[in-house]
Amino acid sequence: MPEKRQKRYEETRDQLLEVAWAEFAANGFAQTSTENVVREAGVTRGALYYHFKDKTDMFRAVVDLAHIRILSRIEDASASAPSITEGLRRGCLAFLDACSSPDIRQIALIDGPSVLGWAEWREIDTKHGFGALRDGLTEAKRQKALRADADPMALAYLLSGAMNEAALALSDPELSKTRRSNLRRSMEAALLSMLAAFET
Amino acid sequence: MPEKRQKRYEETRDQLLEVAWAEFAANGFAQTSTENVVREAGVTRGALYYHFKDKTDMFRAVVDLAHIRILSRIEDASASAPSITEGLRRGCLAFLDACSSPDIRQIALIDGPSVLGWAEWREIDTKHGFGALRDGLTEAKRQKALRADADPMALAYLLSGAMNEAALALSDPELSKTRRSNLRRSMEAALLSMLAAFET
DNA sequence: TATAAAACATACAGCGTGTATGAAAATGGA
DNA sequence: TCCATTTTCATACACGCTGTATGTTTTATA
Numbered sequence A, B: 001m002p003e004k005r006q007k008r009y010e011e012t013r014d015q016l017l018e019v020a021w022a023e024f025a026a027n028g029f030a031q032t033s034t035e036n037v038v039r040e041a042g043v044t045r046g047a048l049y050y051h052f053k054d055k056t057d058m059f060r061a062v063v064d065l066a067h068i069r070i071l072s073r074i075e076d077a078s079a080s081a082p083s084i085t086e087g088l089r090r091g092c093l094a095f096l097d098a099c100s101s102p103d104i105r106q107i108a109l110i111d112g113p114s115v116l117g118w119a120e121w122r123e124i125d126t127k128h129g130f131g132a133l134r135d136g137l138t139e140a141k142r143q144k145a146l147r148a149d150a151d152p153m154a155l156a157y158l159l160s161g162a163m164n165e166a167a168l169a170l171s172d173p174e175l176s177k178t179r180r181s182n183l184r185r186s187m188e189a190a191l192l193s194m195l196a197a198f199e200t
Numbered sequence C: 001t002a003t004a005a006a007a008c009a010t011a012c013a014g015c016g017t018g019t020a021t022g023a024a025a026a027t028g029g030a
Numbered sequence D: 001t002c003c004a005t006t007t008t009c010a011t012a013c014a015c016g017c018t019g020t021a022t023g024t025t026t027t028a029t030a
Helices: A003-027 A034-041 A045-051 A055-078 A084-098 A102-116 A118-126 A129-142 A152-170 A177-198 B003-027 B034-040 B045-051 B055-078 B084-098 B102-116 B118-127 B129-142 B152-170 B177-196
Strands: none
Touching: A003 A034, A003 A045, A003 A055, A003 A102, A034 A045, A034 A055, A055 A084, A055 A102, A055 A118, A055 A129, A084 A129, A084 A152, A084 A177, A102 A118, A102 A152, A102 B102, A118 A129, A118 B152, A129 A152, A152 A177, A152 B118, A152 B152, A152 B177, A177 B152, A177 B177, B003 B034, B003 B045, B003 B055, B003 B102, B034 B045, B034 B055, B055 B084, B055 B102, B055 B118, B055 B129, B084 B129, B084 B152, B084 B177, B102 B118, B102 B152, B118 B129, B129 B152, B152 B177
């Protein structure tokens, strides 16, 4: 893999992804025109369709990036946890925090399932945040830190869905600052209660 | 309000909504062309844009219809419950069942938030299923059947999100029959455990 | 240095949405 | 009953956007 070519290739691809991220986040997938993206990226349509199969394929790369960034936040928060259950708690709170970003909210939570379809969206999430949650719950059960009748996979779906909706509600732009912080407090408390309900 | 006119008006509108429901459910909002809808409905573009402001407005009516049908199932199930908490349990299970329909899954859960925006989608849901859940939780707290520190609004968001994701996972077409029924059992058990965690 | 491949630019075809305008049917009043 | 008006829908068209086909330039290779 040659030197100059790889550099140029990655530069334009990264530039496209950066602009696409901003456009998809600000206007949503449907309202984003590829012409705007290539213009702001300083290239043309040709470059876009050389790097990506189509508009959806470019969006897929942006969604993947969003989930990577979410997982990074989760791992940072839960890495130094003294126990598996404490790691789960810290990871969940970090997830809520990460999804407070309007960008991630729009890209990963709102448009992702609709544009890519639920199955593929879930598949991407399974490679990152959802997978970490599922693995954490499985490990907790192996350590007898979870109730014996708890199914880690079912729990992962329920908790993931609960946290996604909580993040959407918390990052609602129409929410006032004080209501947001109040809601966040009660959301976090209720979420931790849910987790505790399945611990031994 | 004249006789023949109202009848004709409602007939073509209902016909459009029926066809639109089927198309949106089968192919999703983006892949549905209004030309297909009007052709299968036996009318032309003119009729569509007379009854609805645009394609999104027609989808809005379909989403509203979906939520109405969901709420109907919930009310049927929880009406004769002997207690408020039992009503909540039956209502939640009925919601899961109602959203097993591929149509409602695609329309209300996947495309709804993306096409209408989260705020408007949530507003519609608040008029129906989500509102019923919130009111039920509020009433349960008033009856001291919920823990004093439980915030009904926060709980409604978390439980609603959990159930939506559970319904999406359970109605995944790629799922085998046995895995689906196994997953449903553990999902329902976990969901009831979540509810029980907040009861007194 | 010549040739091939990669990376991107340009031009164009086609589809789908929304709008503007026209036609038919139904109502209400004289 | 007949005419005027409104409702309800049909027709025609303009515009934007996506994807593809082809051309051009730069880089690697022999």
